[in-house]
Amino acid sequence: MANKMKIFQFPCREDNYGVILSDPETGLVISIDAPEEEPIADVLEDKRLKLTHILTTHHHGDHVAANAALKAAHACEIIGPKKEEAKIPGIDKSVDHGDTFELQGQRIEVIGTPGHTLGQIAYYFPDQKAVFAADAMFALGCGRIFEGDAAMMHLAMQRLAALPDETKVYAGHEYTLSNARFAVTIDPENKALIERAKEIEHLRDEGTPTLPTTIGVEKETNPFLRAHDPKIRALLVMESATDEEVFAEIRARKDRF
Ligand code: ZN
Numbered sequence: 282m283a284n285k286m287k288i289f290q291f292p293c294r295e296d297n298y299g300v301i302l303s304d305p306e307t308g309l310v311i312s313i314d315a316p317e318e319e320p321i322a323d324v325l326e327d328k329r330l331k332l333t334h335i336l337t338t339h340h341h342g343d344h345v346a347a348n349a350a351l352k353a354a355h356a357c358e359i360i361g362p363k364k365e366e367a368k369i370p371g372i373d374k375s376v377d378h379g380d381t382f383e384l385q386g387q388r389i390e391v392i393g394t395p396g397h398t399l400g401q402i403a404y405y406f407p408d409q410k411a412v413f414a415a416d417a418m419f420a421l422g423c424g425r426i427f428e429g430d431a432a433m434m435h436l437a438m439q440r441l442a443a444l445p446d447e448t449k450v451y452a453g454h455e456y457t458l459s460n461a462r463f464a465v466t467i468d469p470e471n472k473a474l475i476e477r478a479k480e481i482e483h484l485r486d487e488g489t490p491t492l493p494t495t496i497g498v499e500k501e502t503n504p505f506l507r508a509h510d511p512k513i514r515a516l517l518v519m520e521s522a523t524d525e526e527v528f529a530e531i532r533a534r535k536d537r538f
């Protein structure tokens with residue numbers, strides 16, 4: 282069993298989250314993506330950490346903006362998605378779906394989560410029981426489909442849902458309030474969802490983050506993981522459709538919400 286890592290989550294930009302993981306025993310310090318230089322630099326300074334790695338999930342500007350500056354300041358190694366290699370500033374090493382690698386004894390598994398972009402990946406740390414899902418899975422939501430299609434995004438969500446229920450899910454954005462308001466229109470009789478939606482209104486009123494969530498909570502309440510649910514299918518009048526078709530319809534409705 283690898284050392285337990287400290288995980289710091291903090292807001293960046295408009296509604297992004299930055300995440301830094303630190304293993305005090307080995308000096309391993311990882312930033313998941315690099316949305317914005319200043320808040321990341323502040324956390325590193327505050328905790329007296331030297332950044333050793335950036336793990337990039339996808340090429341969007343709000344996830345790679347600080348790659349160059351952080352690399353210049355810390356000489357950190359940047360690891361990112363093979364399929365987007367050419368678009369990741371400062372990338373040193375690329376990884377793809379199914380790859381496993383170790384950093385200072387910490388095992389990291391790469392899960393391909395295409396759809397939002399064609400090459401997006403998530404990083405799963407089994408010993409920390411945590412996955413960093415960026416713009417694939419959000420609390421009560423899933424990423425917008427920019428480069429791929431609904432089938433890809435459905436696959437991405439199913440891959441993440443296959444992780445153990447207790448896995449903590451860190452995501453790229455605080456979108457939970459609007460996701461919750463949409464989710465109850467799709468799954469209005471789901472008691473766990475209704476309770477959670479109330480809790481989220483309360484948390485956001487106070488400016489409290491709603492992340493991380495867990496795979497177990499998402500499976501119970503996230504409509505994008507519930508395409509098989511008979512009540513959702515009845516509401517959409519899609520009783521005989523495939524899960525993928527139901528998923529695509531929910532995604533299309535969210536785009537118009
Ligand atoms: Zn993105």
Ligand code: FE
Nearest residue numbers: 341343416453
């Ligand atoms: Fe993003």
